[in-house]
Amino acid sequence: MRIVIAGAGSIGCFTGGLLAAAGHQVTLLGRPRILAEIAEHGLTCTDFSGMTQMIEADQLTLATDPTCLADAEVVIVTVKSRATAEMTALIAAHAPAQAPVISWQNGMDNGTSLRAGLVGRDVRAGMVPFNVVPSGAGCFHRATSGDIVIETGAGDLAKALNAPDLSVTESARIDAVQWGKLVVNLNNALNALSGLTILEQLSDRAWRRLMADQAAEAIRVLKAAGIEAQPTTPLPVWMMPFVLRLPTALFSRIAAQMLTIDPTARTSMAYDLAEQRPTEIDSLQGEIIALGAQYGCETPVCVRVAELINRASQEGVVQPQYSPKQIRG
Ligand SMILES: NC(=O)C1=CN([C@@H]2O[C@H](COP(=O)(O)OP(=O)(O)OC[C@H]3O[C@@H](n4cnc5c(N)ncnc54)[C@H](OP(=O)(O)O)[C@@H]3O)[C@@H](O)[C@H]2O)C=CC1
Numbered sequence: 001m002r003i004v005i006a007g008a009g010s011i012g013c014f015t016g017g018l019l020a021a022a023g024h025q026v027t028l029l030g031r032p033r034i035l036a037e038i039a040e041h042g043l044t045c046t047d048f049s050g051m052t053q054m055i056e057a058d059q060l061t062l063a064t065d066p067t068c069l070a071d072a073e074v075v076i077v078t079v080k081s082r083a084t085a086e087m088t089a090l091i092a093a094h095a096p097a098q099a100p101v102i103s104w105q106n107g108m109d110n111g112t113s114l115r116a117g118l119v120g121r122d123v124r125a126g127m128v129p130f131n132v133v134p135s136g137a138g139c140f141h142r143a144t145s146g147d148i149v150i151e152t153g154a155g156d157l158a159k160a161l162n163a164p165d166l167s168v169t170e171s172a173r174i175d176a177v178q179w180g181k182l183v184v185n186l187n188n189a190l191n192a193l194s195g196l197t198i199l200e201q202l203s204d205r206a207w208r209r210l211m212a213d214q215a216a217e218a219i220r221v222l223k224a225a226g227i228e229a230q231p232t233t234p235l236p237v238w239m240m241p242f243v244l245r246l247p248t249a250l251f252s253r254i255a256a257q258m259l260t261i262d263p264t265a266r267t268s269m270a271y272d273l274a275e276q277r278p279t280e281i282d283s284l285q286g287e288i289i290a291l292g293a294q295y296g297c298e299t300p301v302c303v304r305v306a307e308l309i310n311r312a313s314q315e316g317v318v319q320p321q322y323s324p325k326q327i328r329g
C-alpha cells in the first residue's frame with residue numbers, strides 16, 4: 001500500500017519505518033532537519049524489548065513538498081495539534097479524495113477538525129498508546145507498550161496497517177478510547193514540568209498523588225458530562241487514581257504487569273518545551289477545563305498545570321524542575 005505519513009516526527013517516523021519494513025511504500029512528509037538525518041543514516045526503529053529495525057533511506061520516499069500526497073492510498077496524520085489545520089488544507093488540496101485519512105494524534109479535536117476540512121472523505125480518528133523518543137541519527141525508540149486503535153470503517157484498514165512489531169486494531173467507540181487516553185495524557189504536562197523521566201516520576205509517590213488528583217478531577221468532569229472513557233491498560237479508568245496513590249512497592253508491582261516503560265521515556269510535551277515549540281496543553285488540560293466549565297465542575301489542578309505550562313512556554317524555560325508541592329501552589 002502507498003502510505004503518506006503527514007508530519008514525520010517521533011510517531012510518524014517510528015510507525016512509518018515499521019510499515020516500510022513490512023513492505024509498504026512509505027513517504028515521509030516532514031521537515032528538512034529530520035529528513036536529512038534519515039537521508040544520511042537511514043531510519044532505525046528500536047524499542048524497549050530489544051527490537052531493532054533498520055530501514056535504508058532508499059526504501060523510503062523523503063518529501064518536504066506536500067504534492068507527494070497525490071500518490072497516497074492512505075494518509076496517516078502525525079503532526080502536533082497546532083499543525084492539524086494546515087495539514088488538513090494540504091491533504092484537501094493534494095491527496096486523492098478516495099484515500100482514507102487517519103489521525104494518530106493525541107487529544108479529541110484532531111479527528112473532528114480533519115473531518116470538518118475533508119468533507120465526504122473517509123477520515124478516522126485514532127489513538128497511539130505508546131511513547132516514542134527521538135534519539136538522534138535517524139533513530140526513533142518506542143519507550144512504552146500498547147496497540148494502536150483506529151476508528152472502525154470501510155475495508156479492513158487495521159489489518160492492512162498491522163505490521164511486525166506494530167499492532168493496529170479497530171474500535172467502534174474510538175471517542176471513548178480517546179477520552180481514556182486523554183486522562184493518561186494529562187500527565188504529559190506534569191512530566192514536562194517535573195524535568196524527570198516518566199519512570200522517575202512514577203517511582204515517586206508525591207508525583208503519583210498529584211497525577212491521581214489530576215486524573216480524578218478529569219474523571220469527575222467526564223462523569224458529569226456523561227462521557228465514557230475506555231482504558232488504554234487492563235485497569236478501568238476510574239481505578240487509575242486509586243492505583244496511583246498506592247505505596248510505591250505495591251504500585252510498581254501492579255504497573256509492571258500492565259505497562260513496560262523504558263527508563264529514558266519522557267512525554268511528547270516535555271520534548272515540545274525542550275525544543276521551545278508550542279505545546280498541546282489546550283487539547284489536553286484545555287479540553288477538561290472547558291468541559292468542567294460547561295458542566296459546573298471545578299478543575300483547579302488542570303487550571304494550575306495549564307498556567308504553569310503556558311508560563312514556561314512564554315518564558316522559554318526548556319526544562320522546568322517543579323516539585324509536586326510547587327505545582328500544587
Ligand atoms: N511522541 C510521542 O511519544 C507520542 C505522541 N503522540 C501524539 O502524536 C502526535 C505527533 O506527535 P510527535 O510525533 O511527538 O510530534 P513531532 O513534533 O515529533 O512530529 C510532527 C512533525 O511534523 C512536522 N510538521 C508539521 N507540519 C508539517 C507540514 N505542513 N509539513 C511537513 N511536516 C510538518 C513537525 O515539524 P515542526 O515541529 O517544524 O512543525 C514535526 O517535525 C501528537 O498529537 C502527539 O500528542 C501520541 C502518543 C505518543
Ligand SMILES: CC(C)(CO)C(=O)C(=O)O
Pocket residue numbers: 106128129130131132144184185186187188266267268269
Ligand atoms: C507518554 C504518552 C504515551 C502517554 O502520556 C504520550 O502519549 C505522549 O508522550 O504524548
